[in-house]
Amino acid sequence: MSKRGKKYKNAGAAIDRQKMSDLAEALDNVLKTKYAKFDESVDIAVRLGVDPRHADQMVRSSVILPNGTGKTARVLVFAKGEKEKEALAAGADYAGSEELIEKIKGGWLDFDKTIATPDMMGEVGKIGRILGPRNLMPNAKLGTVTFDIERVVNEIKKGKVDFRVDKAGVVHATMGKSSFGVDKLSENILAFIDKLIQLKPSTSKGIYLRAISVSSTMGLGFKVDPLQVRSLIKSA
Numbered sequence: 231m232s233k234r235g236k237k238y239k240n241a242g243a244a245i246d247r248q249k250m251s252d253l254a255e256a257l258d259n260v261l262k263t264k265y266a267k268f269d270e271s272v273d274i275a276v277r278l279g280v281d282p283r284h285a286d287q288m289v290r291s292s293v294i295l296p297n298g299t300g301k302t303a304r305v306l307v308f309a310k311g312e313k314e315k316e317a318l319a320a321g322a323d324y325a326g327s328e329e330l331i332e333k334i335k336g337g338w339l340d341f342d343k344t345i346a347t348p349d350m351m352g353e354v355g356k357i358g359r360i361l362g363p364r365n366l367m368p369n370a371k372l373g374t375v376t377f378d379i380e381r382v383v384n385e386i387k388k389g390k391v392d393f394r395v396d397k398a399g400v401v402h403a404t405m406g407k408s409s410f411g412v413d414k415l416s417e418n419i420l421a422f423i424d425k426l427i428q429l430k431p432s433t434s435k436g437i438y439l440r441a442i443s444v445s446s447t448m449g450l451g452f453k454v455d456p457l458q459v460r461s462l463i464k465s466a
Contacts, residue, residue: 248453249453250453250454250455251452251453251454251455252454252455252458253416253419253420253444253454253455253458253459253462254412254416256443256444256452256453256454257272257412257415257416257419257444257452258412259450259452260272260408260444260445260446260449260450260452261408261411261412261446263446263449263450264408264446264448264449265448265449266446266447266448266449269300269407269408269409270407270408270446270447270448270449271299271300271301271404271405271406271407271408271446271447272404272405272406272407272408272410272415272444272445272446273402273403273404273405273444273445273446273447274402274403274404274405274419274422274442274443274444275400275401275402275441275442275443275444275445275451276400276401276423276426276439276441276442277398277399277400277440277441277442278395278399278400278401278426278434278438278439278440279399279434279435279436279437279438279439279440280395280399280431280434280438281399282395282396282397282399283397284433286431286432286433287431287433287434288394288395288431289394289395289401289426289429289430289431290371290372290393290394290395291371291372291392291393291394291425291429292372292373292390292391292392292393293390293391293393293421293422293425294385294388294389294390294391294421295389295390295391295405295406295418295421295422296389296417296418296421297389297406297410297414297415297417297418298388298389298406299389299391299404299405299406299407300406300407300409300410301407302387303342303343303386303387304323304324304340304341304342304343305321305322305323305324305341305342305343305344305345305383305386305387306322306323306324306325306330306341306343306344306345307322307324307325307326307344307345307346307379307383308325308326308327308330308331308344308345308346308347308350308353308354308368309325309326309327309345309346309347309350309379310327310347310349310350313347313377313379314326314327316379316380317345317379317380317383319380320379320380320383320384321383321384321387322345322379322383323341324341327350327353328353331353331354331356331357334357334360334361335357335360339360339364339366341366342366343366343374343386344361344366344367344368344374345368345374345375345376345379345382345383345386346368346374346375347375347376347377347379348375348376348377351368351375354367354368365392372392373385391403391404391422393422399440401426403422405418405419405422405444406418408446416462419444419459420459420462420463420466423439423442423459423463424463424466426439427439427460427463439456439459439460440456441453441456442454442455442456442459
């Protein structure tokens with residue numbers, strides 16, 4: 231078991247971390263207790279009332295955060311001809327076909343997101359073993375296999391976040407930077423959880439939003455009251 235450093239232990243010494251807080255208070259605690267010198271990301275973990283072993287309870291999608299993530303993703307587009315030109319004009323960092331596939335086979339992975347036109351997926355599939363484990367494979371369910379290249383590039387650059395529930399029924403995602411402050415982080419989180427609620431499987435029984443916690447990259451985690459978050463979304 232890894233040992234916690236002194237800064238980590240001291241950061242939340244005066245705060246009851248077992249208390250379930252409203253969203254603003256939890257985020258305020260995250261920002262007050264962060265101790266890293268860099269602008270840490272603020273992450274969320276949501277435990278859902280689903281069993282991911284069943285295909286009809288797999289929660290997977292994407293959402294555009296209203297305030298972005300604080301990081302501009304490097305976008306690679308697999309496309310040819312006019313669609314390659316469209317990708318570069320829309321702001322993609324890289325666009326091409328076979329030459330990019332060969333470069334990736336050689337170990338190059340200096341990008342964060344990928345998009346592909348449907349006609350390229352046969353070739354892209356050849357590097358699926360490289361892209362897949364890194365969550366870099368274009369996916370039709372996430373909207374990244376499309377001919378509508380300009381729109382999807384713009385969405386990713388604006389702060390589109392992909393997510394999927396893990397084996398334990400938990401969804402993890404980054405909601406922005408600590409420098410955003412409580413208000414902007416709250417807006418992002420409410421948009422994210424609203425999307426999760428929309429995706430509730432019809433076969434999911436009982437409580438759907440079971441637990442929510444927020445934390446900074448290196449800091450402490452704080453529990454958030456799911457009922458209060460639901461009420462904020464309904465009143466928005």
